[in-house]
Amino acid sequence: MGRLFALGILGTIACAALASAAFAQAGSVTGTITTTAKSLAPVRVTIDQKVCGAELADQAVVVDAQGRLANAVVVLTGVKPFDSLTLAQGKRAAAAEPTITNDKCAFAPRVQIARPNANVKTTSKDPILHTTNAQLENGRTLFNVALPIAGLTITKPIGNAGNVRLSCNTHPWMRGWLVVTADAAVVTGADGRFSIDNVPPGTYELRFWHEALKSAPQRITVAAGKPTDLTVQMK
Amino acid sequence: MLVLGQTVNQSASAAESRYGATAPKLAEQQSSVGGPTPTTVAEMWSAWCARCHADDGSGKVKEPTITVEPMDFTECKVTTPEPDADWARAIAKGGPGVGLSPEMPGFEDSLTREQISGFVKHMRGFCKEARWPSGNANFPRPIITEKAFPENEFLLLPVVSHATEPSSASATDVGLVAVYERRIGRRAMYEVGIPFYNWDFQTSRASAIGDLAVAIKYAAYASTTTPRIVSFGLEATLPTGELYKGFGKGTVVFEPFIAAGTMVGDWYVQAHGKVELPVDTLVDRAYLYNVYVGRDTSAAPNTWTLGVELNGENRELWVTPQIRKGLTGTGALAASLGASIPVKYRGERVVSWVGYLLWEFLEPLRARR
Structure with a gap:
């Protein structure tokens, strides 16, 4: 029994060492998403102004002064499961159970990544009636739940039929997105940057998603121990 | 919405x-x-x-x-x-x-x-008018038993039977009754029904309309707290069908009736009785009674509903097991299918396939986008 135990310990250590070696050999994919599109004019609010304010930023296109695009999704195909990767901090990485928060009459975050068949939590910080209306891009409704008070959290499954568009039936300007993918994926931050670390060397396809803009997929080659950096413009 | x-x-x-x-x-x-x-x-x-x-x-x-x-x-x-x-x-x-x-x-x-x-x-409480019958007594329609709740509906009721009597050789009779029902005011309703038949007549098939039926119905009792309803009505059939081919009775027939419904647990119980009073005294009176028991298999408006009826006419008796299904999410379109099986005089009577296609024409069939 003692020998078996010792063998088990040794085997575990060996596996951990091999895994560390593999990560040490891994590369990373970094980059910036840009666009020539401009940020949109704020939405004038005429409902629930005490909670929502008089106007809200239209987050459909969020661009900084250098033309860097936030809320774009970068998907690295062919690397599964993406839990094995370390998705860079500072970017909104995929969570096992994404949480949609109704905060000051906007979905926070506006865009996030969800796994196929994930359970999604929706909650509210606002003391007014919100609804979280989750629809596929073809218009089919997955669920529409009422959040009449702050602090209530409801969990619903999203299935695996594609990206999910979120809206609120009491505040028509509210939009949110769940980009559903089993691949490694990240959302760009306010600086348009993204980073996917610990990618095994090889050739991959990089896909880009944005709720209003498009860009063609790109083939990239990741080399061991160094980042593959690129700049992509979405139109 | x-x-x-x-x-x-x-x-x-x-x-x-x-x-x-x-x-x-x-x-x-x-x-x-x-x-x-x-x-x-x-x-x-x-x-x-x-x-x-x-x-x-x-x-x-x-x-x-x-x-x-x-x-x-x-x-x-x-x-x-x-x-x-x-x-x-x-x-x-x-x-x-x-x-x-x-x-x-x-x-x-x-x-x-x-x-x-x-x-x-x-x-x-948003409806401020009194005396509207409660929808809690608006039960699924049986195929033969008259429903007590007044409706706005259009119905097609097919009847198909295949003769088993040796003397009739191989004869299939087909009937189709089209019924239009419309509410009047809070508790009343009128309906018009036209039957169409396609029967074996002597050596060939014969098609014709039968006796046109018109009726009025009034919900005399409808509880606002419990699912109970009792209605009275009067139907009159007019001799528009050809008597000698068997498509009509050849006389005006007045048919006073009573229909009632309640729930026992999750079960719908509906009953209906009527007397056929022909103006021509040479035509026999008839006494009809129907009792339906059924229940839904889920709470969705388009659920399956299983039921059975007992249908009596004078000394004759049939049992009619049936199944009903809402065809749209709202249940505004529905279909039912059953078999009317003779319990008495089985040697002389045949099984009839019965059913209906129902459209509640004031209700939305599905969500509007």
């Missing part, structure tokens, strides 16, 4: 117990968060529901935030035929729960069953 499937019925108590059982209590939730809390159903209606449905339930708001036009809850003829269970289901599950707009969200995770029940009661 809250229009409810009409023909699936559960008792109010069943509706109360079905939804929201595990929902957190709002007062408890809110107390940990702070902020103003609507505490009564009326306050909740004003704070939440009135955004789309208006304070008075009319659905007319200054600044709509949805794309569908909400149902006018003050319109009694549209709202009263719906059973409490359908209202509760719409609140709990949202519009899709009753085949309607997904813009109506579900509240089953945020309201208790008592609160949902309170909302149903509140919404019932």
Whole structure:
């Protein structure tokens, strides 16, 4: 029994060492998403102004002064499961159970990544009636739940039929997105940057998603121990 | 947007117990968060529901935030035929729960069953006119038994039987009755029915219309608290069918009838009796009675409903097992199929396949987008 135990310990250590070696050999994919599109004019609010304010930023296109695009999704195909990767901090990485928060009459975050068949939590910080209306891009409704008070959290499954568009039936300007993918994926931050670390060397396809803009997929080659950096413009 | 499937019925108590059982209590939730809390159903209606449905339930708001036009809850003829269970289901599950707009969200995770029940009661109050029969007594239509609740419907009722008597060789009789029903005022209804037949007559097939039927019906008793209803009516058939080919009775026949319905647990029980009084005294009177027992297999408006009827005429008796299904999410289109099997005089009577296709023409077939 003692020998078996010792063998088990040794085997575990060996596996951990091999895994560390593999990560040490891994590369990373970094980059910036840009666009020539401009940020949109704020939405004038005429409902629930005490909670929502008089106007809200239209987050459909969020661009900084250098033309860097936030809320774009970068998907690295062919690397599964993406839990094995370390998705860079500072970017909104995929969570096992994404949480949609109704905060000051906007979905926070506006865009996030969800796994196929994930359970999604929706909650509210606002003391007014919100609804979280989750629809596929073809218009089919997955669920529409009422959040009449702050602090209530409801969990619903999203299935695996594609990206999910979120809206609120009491505040028509509210939009949110769940980009559903089993691949490694990240959302760009306010600086348009993204980073996917610990990618095994090889050739991959990089896909880009944005709720209003498009860009063609790109083939990239990741080399061991160094980042593959690129700049992509979405139109 | 809250229009409810009409023909699936559960008792109010069943509706109360079905939804929201595990929902957190709002007062408890809110107390940990702070902020103003609507505490009564009326306050909740004003704070939440009135955004789309208006304070008075009319659905007319200054600044709509949805794309569908909400149902006018003050319109009694549209709202009263719906059973409490359908209202509760719409609140709990949202519009899709009753085949309607997904813009109506579900509240089953945020309201208790008592609160949902309170909302149903509140919404019932938007109809300010008295004496409308409660939709809790609006049971699924049996195939043969007359329904007591007045309806706005168009029906096609086919009857197909295949003769087994040796003397008839191989004969298949086909009948189709088209019926139009329309409510008058709060409790009355008229209907017109035209039968069409295609029978073996002597050596060839014969097709013709039968005796045209017109009827009026009045819901004399309809409880507002329990699902009970009793209606009286008078039907008259006119001799438009050819007597010698067997398509008609050859005389005007007056047919006073009574129809009643109630629920026993989850079971619908409906009964119907009538007397056929021919003007021509050479034609025999007939005494007919029908009893139906059935139940839904789920609370959805388009659920399957299983039932059985006993159908008696003078000394004859048939048993008619049947199955019914709503064909759209709202249940506004439905079909039923059954077999009418002779219990007595089995050597002389044959099995008939019976059924109907039903359209509640004032109800939406599905969600409007």
